[in-house]
Amino acid sequence: MVTGNTNMSGNGQRSFDPSPPYALEARDVNVSYGTSRAVLDVNLKIPEHTIVALIGPSGCGKSTLLRSFNRMNDFVRGAKVTGEILFRDSNIYDKAADPVLLRRQIGMVFQKPNPFPTSIRKNITWGPKINGYQGDYAALVETSLRRAALWDEVSGKLDESGLALSGGQQQRLCIARAIAMDPDVILMDEPCSALDPSSTLKIENLLLELKERFTIVIVTHNMQQARRVSDYTAFMYQGELVEFGPTDGVFETPQQELTRDYVSGRFG
Amino acid sequence: MKKLLFACALFCILITLGIVLVLLSEAVLFFEEVPLLDFITGTIWAPMFEPKSFGVLPLVCGTFLITCGAAIIGLPSGLGVGLFLNDFAPNWLRSIIKPVLEILAGIPTVVYGYFALTVVTPLLQRMSPSVEVFNAASAAMVVGVMVLPMVASLCDDAIRAVPRSIKEAGYALGATKCEVALQVTVPSALSGIVASFILAISRAFGETMAVTLAAGSTPKLTLNPFESVQTLTAYIAQVSTGDTPQGSLEYKSIFAVGMLLLVVTLFFNMLAYYLVKRFRTVTE
Numbered sequence: 001m002v003t004g005n006t007n008m009s010g011n012g013q014r015s016f017d018p019s020p021p022y023a024l025e026a027r028d029v030n031v032s033y034g035t036s037r038a039v040l041d042v043n044l045k046i047p048e049h050t051i052v053a054l055i056g057p058s059g060c061g062k063s064t065l066l067r068s069f070n071r072m073n074d075f076v077r078g079a080k081v082t083g084e085i086l087f088r089d090s091n092i093y094d095k096a097a098d099p100v101l102l103r104r105q106i107g108m109v110f111q112k113p114n115p116f117p118t119s120i121r122k123n124i125t126w127g128p129k130i131n132g133y134q135g136d137y138a139a140l141v142e143t144s145l146r147r148a149a150l151w152d153e154v155s156g157k158l159d160e161s162g163l164a165l166s167g168g169q170q171q172r173l174c175i176a177r178a179i180a181m182d183p184d185v186i187l188m189d190e191p192c193s194a195l196d197p198s199s200t201l202k203i204e205n206l207l208l209e210l211k212e213r214f215t216i217v218i219v220t221h222n223m224q225q226a227r228r229v230s231d232y233t234a235f236m237y238q239g240e241l242v243e244f245g246p247t248d249g250v251f252e253t254p255q256q257e258l259t260r261d262y263v264s265g266r267f268g
Numbered sequence: 269m270k271k272l273l274f275a276c277a278l279f280c281i282l283i284t285l286g287i288v289l290v291l292l293s294e295a296v297l298f299f300e301e302v303p304l305l306d307f308i309t310g311t312i313w314a315p316m317f318e319p320k321s322f323g324v325l326p327l328v329c330g331t332f333l334i335t336c337g338a339a340i341i342g343l344p345s346g347l348g349v350g351l352f353l354n355d356f357a358p359n360w361l362r363s364i365i366k367p368v369l370e371i372l373a374g375i376p377t378v379v380y381g382y383f384a385l386t387v388v389t390p391l392l393q394r395m396s397p398s399v400e401v402f403n404a405a406s407a408a409m410v411v412g413v414m415v416l417p418m419v420a421s422l423c424d425d426a427i428r429a430v431p432r433s434i435k436e437a438g439y440a441l442g443a444t445k446c447e448v449a450l451q452v453t454v455p456s457a458l459s460g461i462v463a464s465f466i467l468a469i470s471r472a473f474g475e476t477m478a479v480t481l482a483a484g485s486t487p488k489l490t491l492n493p494f495e496s497v498q499t500l501t502a503y504i505a506q507v508s509t510g511d512t513p514q515g516s517l518e519y520k521s522i523f524a525v526g527m528l529l530l531v532v533t534l535f536f537n538m539l540a541y542y543l544v545k546r547f548r549t550v551t552e
Contacts, residue, residue, distance in 0.1 A: 072440065104442030114433040117456050126451070127441035174437070181441060 002050070002231050002246040016245040018047040018232060022086070023185050023215035024069055024106075029083035031064050031073060038064040040239040041083075046185075046232075051207060051216045053230035053247065055223060057267065061239040062219045066187050069217065070106040071099040088184075104131055107178030107214075109188045113170035115162035115177070120145075120154050123162045123173055124180045131181070140180055147213075148176035149206050168199025175206065179214075186210070188218040192225065204229050223263060227251055235259045291530060294523035301517055307524060313487035313498075315507075315518045322521055324528065326487040330404065330497030334479055337408025337493060338415060338472040343465050345412075346419025347454075350461075353420070354427045355435075355449050373417035381481030384410040389482070392494070402484025402496035410482060411475050415468040422467070426460020427453055459544045466540035470533050476501035500525050 004018035024046040031039035039061040046052050054062040064073065071092060073079040084091040092102050104127075115123050124141045133140070141158065145151040150172040154165070162173050171191055178186050188207075192200040207216055207229050220226050226233050226247065233250040235243045235258075243250055243259040254260040261267055299307070302322045310323015349369070353362055388406040392399045399405070430453050438448035454461065476499075484496030485506050498506075504522045512518045 070440065072436065075436070075439065100442050100444055102442075103440055108436075108440035110433055110436065110440075112433055114431070114437045116434060116437065116452060127443070130441070130443050130447050130451070177437075177441070 002248075004047075004246070006245065018045055018050075020045075021048050022046055023048045024217070025086040026065070026069075027084040027086065029065070029068060029081065029085060031061070031068055031079065031081050033076065033080075034078040038239055039068070042236075042241045044234060044241060044244060046215060046217060048215050049211055049213075050231040051211050051218060051229050052232045052234065053226035054217065054219045054234050054236060055221075055226050055262075056236035056242075057262070058221075060236040062234075062236045063189055065236070066189055066217060066219050069185070069187055070103050070108055072103075072108065074099055104181055105184050107181055107183035107186045109171070109174050109178055109186060109191045111190045112194050113167055113174055115165075115170050115173050117163055118161065119159045120162050120165070120173060121158040123177050127177060127181045144176040144180040145173075147179050147210065148172045149202060149209075150176055166199070168195050168202060171195060171199070171203060172206070175203070175210075179210070183214065185215045185217065188216060190219050190221060193221060200225070223251075223265075235262060237262070288530070291523050291527050294520055295527045298517070298520035298524045301520075302524075311489050313503075315521055320517065322517075322524075324500075324525065326489045327498055327500045327503055327525065328528075329489050329491070330483065330487065331473060331499040331501070333404045333491060333493060333497060334408045334411060334475075334483060334499055335469060335472045337405065338411035338475075339465075339469055341409055341412025342415040342419055342468055342472070346416045346464070346468065347423050347461060349416070349420035350423025350427050351449050351453070353424050355445060355453065369417040369420055372413070373421075375414075377414065377475065377477040378481070380410040380414055381478035384478060384482035396494065399494040400484070400496050402482065402486070403494045404483050404497045405493035407479045407482035408493065410478050411472045414475065414478065415471050418471065419464050419468045422464030423457070423461050426457040426464065429460065430456040459546075462543045463540045466536050466543070470536040470540075473536070474501060474529060474533055476505050480505045500529050504529075 002018075004016055006016050022045045024044075026042050026044040029039055029042045029044075030037065042065060044065075054066060056062050067073050068081050069085060069087075069092075073081060081093055083093075085093060087102065087106065090097065092099075116126065118126075121141055124144050125137050128137070128140060142151060142155075145154060150169060153169060154173075162170060165173060171194075175186075175191075192203055195203070204225065207218070210216060211231075218226075218230065230247045232245065233247040234241055235250060235254075235256075237258055243254060243256045245255075250259060251263050254263060307322055307324050309325070310321060311325050312321040312323045313326045314321040349365070353365060357365065384406040385402075388409055389399065389401060389403060392403065392405060434456055435448055435452060438452040443452070479499050480502040483499060483502060485498045485502060486496040487498040487503070488495060490497065504525055507518055507522045
């Protein structure tokens with residue numbers, strides 16, 4: 001459900017506060033790589049059980065922002081994050097915060113399907129196994145694959161290599177792998193950019209089902225995709241969050257000139 | 269130009285053929301006097317004394333002992349260095365370790381040999397007085413160190429070729445660096461790692477200088493690493509450097525032993541080739 005308040009501040013910037021509770025909240029987040037600054041003073045509240053799309057032209061910082069939500073930027077040499085990101089009421093960049101634990105609760109699906117070079121079954125069970133999952137693994141495999149709308153296609157060949165699947169199936173396997181951890185949030189970094197239209201459609205339909213259980217933040221180049229699947233859209237440009245609001249509002253009545261130009265296809 | 273390059277290629281083939289032919293023809297002469305079965309299954313190797321006996325098993329056993337010991341030392345540590353260089357070492361440390369490995373790889377094998385004799389063996393003897401002056405353990409240790417740079421360098425290449433995206437998938441599932449290194453990176457790089465292991469074993473198997481110096485020249489059917497043994501290669505070295513008359517049975521025997529070395533090494537290389545191919549179909 002899309003609810004919230006729009007506030008107009010003195011300088012004409014529109015800030016939008018969706019209704020709580022929030023799955024993630026970014027406060028004055030800055031990310032820099034060495035001397036280049038990729039994300040500038042971003043404030044963003046991501047409501048639970050919704051799909052939030054991050055859009056913007058290449059290099060606008062949307063992927064960088066996404067990867068700061070589960071601290072994947074920690075692996076990039078020279079990356080530095082300041083500000084706060086609140087998850088379950090605590091700052092994930094706090095000194096005491098454990099990034100490994102965080103990534104068990106915030107899953108990620110990458111741009112290119114990246115299944116492990118092993119069987120379909122092991123792709124699903126590996127994450128829960130290293131985290132000490134005690135339940136029934138066979139049931140976990142089935143539930144995860146069903147939720148990722150892949151079960152019917154692979155149920156007879158769970159011990160075959162995940163790499164033998166088609167690109168679209170591999171990406172759904174990666175989604176199933178993320179789901180198996182039962183995370184609160186799933187981050188998706190252009191999950192359909194390497195897929196054909198029919199695979200893309202399958203994944204988009206899947207996202208709409210998944211938001212019942214998870215909060216989804218999706219980076220996409222594809223504005224139609226953002227419109228089709230997301231509840232809220234954040235438009236970024238040159239590291240700044242230009243506009244955030246309910247998706248219909250951002251696309252139909254954008255408040256900023258830049259947003260209007262971008263969503264109407266004038267640049268980007 | 270094309271003809272010149274073809275000549276280079278032809279040169280390789282001719283040399284290989286020539287060596288195999290020489291080995292074969294002399295070995296055939298040897299096997300006319302000593303039955304092949306006696307050679308392969310005999311347990312006493314006494315080419316210099318009467319009654320002469322040409323059972324190759326003691327030499328095979330000595331070779332096996334040293335190759336296994338070297339593998340136990342060289343393979344895990346080589347893989348460890350490869351993993352450390354890729355996933356754990358900061359840049360500055362990597363830039364120190366890499367050239368050190370190059371130096372280690374460049375140390376002449378004869379230096380390793382007297383290092384074993386003058387440093388490793390006394391250390392072993394301090395731990396246990398029953399260690400003989402020439403012993404398999406010291407030879408195995410230095411051969412293990414000798415193959416380490418090769419294993420490390422090949423594993424480093426194999427591990428570096430693992431796509432970053434697969435490692436990221438591991439991290440994104442809440443895996444620690446160690447879990448990703450051992451459970452994602454190593455299996456993904458398995459073909460290269462296995463190939464490096466087999467090449468290292470093959471190298472340890474054929475190593476001559478260090479083992480001749482350190483392990484001695486007592487052909488003995490033993491699995492005790494603290495006794496003196498003789499390897500296939502050390503025997504060839506011993507006979508070749510001695511005053512064995514050409515055409516004698518001992519002289520011919522080194523061709524039989526050489527043939528055996530060639531066959532086993534060929535087997536290792538084919539095994540490496542097969543495994544690399546097999547694992548590759550799994551991982552790609």
